[in-house]
Amino acid sequence: MDNYQLVTSPLCRFVTTGGRTVRLEIYRGPDTDWTLEAVDEFNNSTVWDDLFATDQAALDEALRTIRDEGIDSLIGPPSGVHNGSAA
Numbered sequence: 820m821d822n823y824q825l826v827t828s829p830l831c832r833f834v835t836t837g838g839r840t841v842r843l844e845i846y847r848g849p850d851t852d853w854t855l856e857a858v859d860e861f862n863n864s865t866v867w868d869d870l871f872a873t874d875q876a877a878l879d880e881a882l883r884t885i886r887d888e889g890i891d892s893l894i895g896p897p898s899g900v901h902n903g904s905a906a
Contacts, residue, residue, distance in 0.1 A: 824849060828874035834882070836890040845877045853877045863895030 828845035844856040852870035855877040859865075871877035884892065 830874050830878045839890045839894055841893050843881045845874045855881055857893040859894040861895060861897045865893050
């Protein structure tokens, strides 16, 4: 099996809004378009279905999502938190 190397964009960054933070990860394989992933403070991950021709286009989409839908749209529940009540 060949050694598959991911290329990480220098545009990766933390974005904080209203006291909430996500890490924007932008990466690609050697011969693919860019993948966009947002990782929240609880290590939940949101990966966009679409790929992006450039890393800047991926970053622009992430920032547009945060602006239009709010950063909370990219933040999941804390680890170990389950729906329902304890017995």
